[in-house]
Amino acid sequence: MSTQPAIRVTGLHKSYGDFEAVRGIDFEVAQGEVFGLLGPNGAGKTTTVEILEGLRSRTSGQVSVLGYDPANDTMAVKDRIGVSLQATNLPEKMKVLEAAELFAAFYSRATDITSLLKRLQLWEKRGAFYSTLSGGQKQRLALALAMINEPQVVFLDEPTTGLDPQVRLEIHSLIEELRDQKRTILLTTHYIEEAERLCHRVAIVDEGKVIAIGTPRELQQKILGHSRVEICTLSPMPPDLPRDWPAEFPIHFSDDRKKLTVPAPKPARAVVDLVKWLDAAGAELDDLHIKRPTLEDVFIELTGKSLRD
Amino acid sequence: MKAYLAYIKSTLLLTTRDRLVVFFNFLFPLIFFVAFGEGFGARTSTGAMSQVLTMVLVIGVLGSGFFGAGMRATVERESGILRRFKVAPITPAPIVTAGLVTGWVLFLPTVIFFILIAKLRYGMPFPEHIISLLLMVSAGVLAFRSLGAIIASVVNSMAESQIIIQLMYLPMLMLSGATVPLNIMPDWLQIVAQFLPSTHLYLGMQGILVRNESLAQNLTSVGSLVLTAIIGTVLSVKLFRWEKEDKFRPSAKFWVLGVLAPFIVMGVWQSQTRSNLKKTEILAREMRRTQNWLIRDARIFVGDGRVLESSSILVRNGKIVEIFEGKSPEAKTLNAEAVDASGKTVMPGLIDSGVQLMLPGTGTPDMRQDRLVKAMERELAAYLYCGVTAVRSAPDPLGLAPGIQARLTSGELLGAELSLGTVPTTPSLVAGELAAGRTDILKDTLLQQVVRPQSMEILRRMAQNRTPNPDAKLPAPSFPLPPSSLSGLPLLPHGPALHRELKLWVTSGISTKDALQAATFTAAKAIGASGRLGLVQPGYEATLLIVEGNPLEDISATERVWFVLFKGEHVRREDLFENYDKAKDK
Known part of the structure; x- marks a missing residue:
């Protein structure tokens, strides 16, 4: 197995007239890696991915997918990749199996359709018209079509947006299967859990630029590194602080003093200390949790905006 | 190659599941078929039936091209379907080809269907040059479907596609002879019609169906259509758009006119030679001569001295077919137009x-x-x-x-x-x-x-x-x-x-x-x-004179000309001098 990255993007720019959708994006995806592009709507994720897929032209920069430039060797790239678009639409009266067979005919290599459809639980629905499929089934079909040519690289653009939580979990486990098969996957999403759960590495994208890149853990640690402890009580807490509480971890109390929040590098230790202190003062505990820093926090820290705008 | 076959198969399946296609391919032309059949008296004239069949098939080809090919691709692009195909390693060629092949495959049964109805219900004989007919129709279908594909490529929205389609469809429908007979249009309008591809499809098909010509005698018509189909196909691949976002410069839309170039040439040529106008006049005359007549209850001077009292003459396709002595049969049962000649004398033309x-x-x-x-x-x-x-x-x-x-x-x-x-x-x-x-x-x-x-x-x-x-x-x-x-x-x-x-x-x-x-x-x-x-006898040409009274008793009865049948055509005597007496005398 060669050590060439499956995808390499250098200095990517894309402008639509005056509007710059992508203002200089660099990243690499190694073979067999699951790479996430995380960012809010309009960040330029889909534009970037579509440039990689050969759907869109770029204004400037270098792009290499499996060693080919999608602008020059478009057909070579398209033949080797699998794509699930953000919005896939197929003819209403097309049957599931017909769709699979049609797309299989476009590629120089095609997988066994029967086992693919079975694996994606679409075999029983193979004679159904596209318009009769549920949202989840349509997304599974989109995934099936992305896999139809046994691609070396798979691009999944917002694969679970708009789906029910159960369906989302289904799709996640399917993607995990792909990951276990050691395929290279480039995934765009605005769901943090998705990025955290599925990706080896994540690039956080905002307003056309990559603002942070690394494994989810690295990102969390790099930016904040701290968990937070939150405790709620039924009656106001004591006016003072626990004895010998370190000053570098300030406890923040709500106005009615029924809730406290405190950064804690060793959250379990802090919990024990705080509970002892509250218990000694006779305060009744209502709720308690340890919040590990999420990518949302990373995002907010870096951009000042919430991901879920 | 795999991609072409797969796409053709897919498009065929999808089209047969589309109810609108069934309507445009069969029901819509059928409505015209029945209306024209009755309106043009197809029951009593095989020429009229062939004419009706020509008109209906041209209407069908236009519908298939403009609405079948024209709208489908636009719909698919608008709904993002084509975008998904853009991701795959295919060029527009399989998609455009599938549109053409599907249109063609699904139109041929329509042709057979209407020929059979014409034969079974109106007694039209089976076309002599059926292969030529199918080839001409095929050229027409391919030409118009490629036109439709180009329109689909260049329009920016469904609304725009509707406008452009109607702008092209309606004039072609009205001016090509498919709905309004060409020979009743003034000469200048007929010249305008020569610039439309649909007119040449119509003339070519009419030549084959009504005049029993072969394809070889209609080479300019089929040639221009084939040329259009080729240019149209190439252009629709070149201009193909997968997404709404790929917008055209407005000037690119004029590429559509490039496809019509062969017909601009044809139109100019025709305005010089007017050969098609003559052809139209000849065709109209030939059709009138195929009318079936039953001249009833007349005195017949056969020509060789024999006289038949109260007999009837059946004329078909310009020939005397049968003479009934005594009570005349019903004209309806013979699919003939009745002429009541009681009290009058029929003789061969003088x-x-x-x-x-x-x-x-x-x-x-x-x-x-x-x-x-x-x-x-x-x-x-x-x-x-x-x-x-x-x-x-x-x-x-x-x-x-x-x-x-x-x-x-x-x-x-x-x-x-x-x-x-x-x-x-x-x-x-x-x-x-x-x-x-x-x-x-x-x-x-x-x-x-x-x-x-x-x-x-x-x-x-x-x-x-x-x-x-x-x-x-x-x-x-x-x-x-x-x-x-x-x-x-x-x-x-x-x-x-x-x-x-x-x-x-x-x-x-x-x-x-x-x-x-x-x-x-x-x-x-x-x-x-x-x-x-020279004789009023079966097998002889239907060139007859009907006069009032009995010239055998009074020879001056020959001046009282009542009806002239010339080679099966009823001569409109009052119109005979129209072209001559209108001009000023020098």
Whole structure:
């Protein structure tokens, strides 16, 4: 197995007239890696991915997918990749199996359709018209079509947006299967859990630029590194602080003093200390949790905006 | 290759599941089929049925091209379907090809379907050149589907596609002959129509279905369509858009006109030669000649002396098919148009065996030839007006007659059949009468209907200058030779002179039966048309004269022309002089 990255993007720019959708994006995806592009709507994720897929032209920069430039060797790239678009639409009266067979005919290599459809639980629905499929089934079909040519690289653009939580979990486990098969996957999403759960590495994208890149853990640690402890009580807490509480971890109390929040590098230790202190003062505990820093926090820290705008 | 076959298969499946396609391919043309069939009298004329079939198939091709191909691709692009295909390693070629192949495959059953209905319900015979027909239709389908594909590529929205489609579809529907017959349109409008591809599809199909021509005789039509299909296919691949976002420069939309380039050429060519306009006129005439007639309850003078009382004549496709003696069958059961001829006499068309269309000396090379030709054409029309359906004339000194003969044969021109040859020098009785100074001929009612008012004036003045010679004896009738009026000589107008000749024959002692036989059966032999003209008998041409009354009792009944059937066409006598008398006299 060669050590060439499956995808390499250098200095990517894309402008639509005056509007710059992508203002200089660099990243690499190694073979067999699951790479996430995380960012809010309009960040330029889909534009970037579509440039990689050969759907869109770029204004400037270098792009290499499996060693080919999608602008020059478009057909070579398209033949080797699998794509699930953000919005896939197929003819209403097309049957599931017909769709699979049609797309299989476009590629120089095609997988066994029967086992693919079975694996994606679409075999029983193979004679159904596209318009009769549920949202989840349509997304599974989109995934099936992305896999139809046994691609070396798979691009999944917002694969679970708009789906029910159960369906989302289904799709996640399917993607995990792909990951276990050691395929290279480039995934765009605005769901943090998705990025955290599925990706080896994540690039956080905002307003056309990559603002942070690394494994989810690295990102969390790099930016904040701290968990937070939150405790709620039924009656106001004591006016003072626990004895010998370190000053570098300030406890923040709500106005009615029924809730406290405190950064804690060793959250379990802090919990024990705080509970002892509250218990000694006779305060009744209502709720308690340890919040590990999420990518949302990373995002907010870096951009000042919430991901879920 | 795999991709092409897979896409074709997919498109075929999807199209057969689309209800709109069924409507446009079958139901919509069927509505026209029934409406036109009844409206054009297809039941009683095979020519009319072929015409209706042509029209309906052209309507079908237009619908398939503009609405089938035109809208489908736009819909798929608008709904993002094509975008998903853009991701795969295919070019637009399989997609465009599938659209063409599907359109073609699904239209052929329509053609067979309508041919079968035409045959089963209207008795239209199976087209002689069925392969040529299918090839012509195929060229049409491919051409119009590629046009539709181009429209689909260049429009930016469904709304725009609707506008552009209607802008192209409606004029083509209305002007190509598919809904409004070409021959009733004024010449300038017919020229405009020659710029439309649909007109050439129509003319080509009409040639094959109505005139029983083969593809080889309609090469310009099919060639221009094939050329359009090729250019159209290439352009629609080049201009193909997968997504709404790939917008065109507005100037690119003019590429559509590039596809129509062959037809701009055709239109310009036609405006010069007008060959298609002539073809249209000829076709219209041929169609009228396929009309089925049942002439009922008439007295029939067969031509060879026999007389049948109260009989009926069935005419099909320009020939006499059967004679029913006694009670006439119902016209409906025979799919024929009924002509109630009770009290009237049917005879073969009269033949004048000696005339001069143009006297030596009347035409000189410096005169305008078209005027001379027109004058001769009018003379031949006058004969037909009078029920004289064939004449033998001396050739004209300028040699213009053969050209007229050709146009009469082709059907471009309507007039008495012209046979050129030597004309007897022995004077006719009517000429003798004039030489004797007697100008009673001018009182004949038929003459007054045929001669123009201005010319009538001239004739009267000429007559006044004649001094009657009471001692002059009339020559003897040429019987048993057929009568020659020698019309063309001064004061002997073409047409009514023969009737006067027959009157004078009878006055000289020839029986009416013998006179009539000489002017029909014998005359037909003399011009070499025996077996075809001269008898009212099955197998003979349907060129007949119906007069009021009984000429066997009173020979002057021949002047009371009631109905003229010329090669199966009912001659509209009142319209015969339309093209000639409108022009100002010099």
